Amino acid sequence: MTGRPNRHIGTFLLIVLGTVLALAGTDLVLPAVPGLPAILGGDLPRAQMVLASFTAGSAVGLLLFGALGARFDQRRLLALSLLAYGLISAACSMSNSINILILLRFVQGAAGSAAAVFAPGLLRKLYGDGGAVGAMGLLGSIESLTPALAPLFGLWLLRLFDWRASFDLLAILSTALAAIVTARHRHLPPMRGLATGGGYWRLIADPCFMRYAISHACTLGALLIFVFGAPTVFTVTMGGTLSDFIIMQMTGIAFFIVIANCSGALGRRFGDETMISIGTAIAAAGGVAMLAYAMAGGRSIHVVSALFPLLNTGLALRGPAGFHRAIVAARGDDARGAALVIVAILLTTSLGTAAVAPFIGLGLPALATGTALVAVAGLVSLALPKLERAAG
Structure with a gap:
């Protein structure tokens, strides 16, 4: 099929x-x-x-x-x-x-x-x-x-x-x-994964699988960490309203939808690995730019809202290809592979949000620090070995 x-x-x-x-x-x-x-x-x-x-x-x-x-x-x-x-x-x-x-x-x-x-x-x-x-x-x-x-x-x-x-x-x-x-x-297509020895531990020990799992979890996790903290930062420390947050969020979603639906065609033209690298780099650049603006004393919600779509754009470019490559890297164990990627996203988001929470009263610098560190970690994880061309 x-x-x-x-x-x-x-x-x-x-x-x-x-x-x-x-x-x-x-x-x-x-x-x-x-x-x-x-x-x-x-x-x-x-x-x-x-x-x-x-x-x-x-x-x-x-x-x-x-x-x-x-x-x-x-x-x-x-x-x-x-x-x-x-x-x-x-x-x-x-x-x-x-x-x-x-x-x-x-x-x-x-x-x-x-x-x-x-x-x-x-x-x-x-x-x-x-x-x-x-x-x-x-x-x-x-x-x-x-x-x-x-x-x-x-x-x-x-x-x-x-x-x-x-x-x-x-x-x-x-x-x-x-x-x-x-x-x-x-x-529905008949589906049953490979009940291979080692289970989840086999995947966790596979650096190729972890390359895609970690980079995807960090790119999406950085975005979610910022989204979870933005309402408090906007309303408590930047003098904004929830409407400002909603406008920022809807703008980011619009960017994501448009670009994610182009990612398949872009991947076929330039290669999935290229899209994963570019998308992860754009998301990391968005996090670093947000941190640089915060450290420079920036307090404009409009500037923050203009930088935020970089996180969405990076995820949209790399997300579909990255998740697909993680499933291919699971080498037939699709269900366990997908489960581990999503659990990695949940853990990255929850731990990152918890780490930022005690400092959220400091405003944008604290939130941007957590976002940037996680996004850059996703970029660093691309140093792990990639799938061979023959693997898909």
Whole structure:
């Protein structure tokens, strides 16, 4: 099953919807979180655990499905994952205490992780190595809209109904998608990874795989570290508003969407390795430029917003090709490879955000330092050995 990214559109949409629903597990619920203590008890720190437990569960689920995908039919695992995600979402809606909700959110995050793990390998199988980069670029473009649009839709649901509405919607959509995946089982390419000896440790010990995993995790992690800290920096230390942050974020997303959908064609013309190197270098340059501006005493939100798209541009240029090369470097163990890359992104983002947090009151210099260090680390990791030309 090979072809261009505009073929097999129905199957492609199934894969996209599975990954988007998992992402929406955080963003759709986000607007309801501040009001949960008044309804379910607890306090605001406990309410934040509703978000943190979902992320922790997702990390566990990624590794679990990565291992299962190496042994069992990934199409069936995807359907089971979506069904479990829907049922647990319904259980979240029926929670009567915040502690129960926190526990269920951990399980919900783990249950919904299959789509993110299996999507890269499924797209590679569906379109072949030639079309997979373009398909991943389109997938990334659609996924990038979720953090921007899902909170707005979640706020609308909250105002129209109550906090349960977001969970109810996830339950309905996930259960329906599980039924569709089951019915269209034969339309998805048969997938089962290689249950090779060594498992995850084999990949971690492989410098070629780690080249792509680390560089991708650092490039995306640097972007997310900045995004997570920017609302506080803008509103507390730079005299801006959340509207300024939203404008910056939407501008960056627009850059990402346009460039990511060109990355496949650019890769075919100039080579995937060239796009990975250029994209990683642009992202690192964006982080360093942000740091230089901050250290020079810069406080203009407009300048920061003008520099921010460099991070998005770098990720868009290297992201689809970089993720694809990581899957190829896994040498048949696609599910474990994808799982490790995504876990690396989560760890890089969470550790970087935690490292910056104690200094966030210092404003842009602290945030830019964390962003630049992580982005430059991604560039340095390209010194590790690359795939041989014959490997894809």
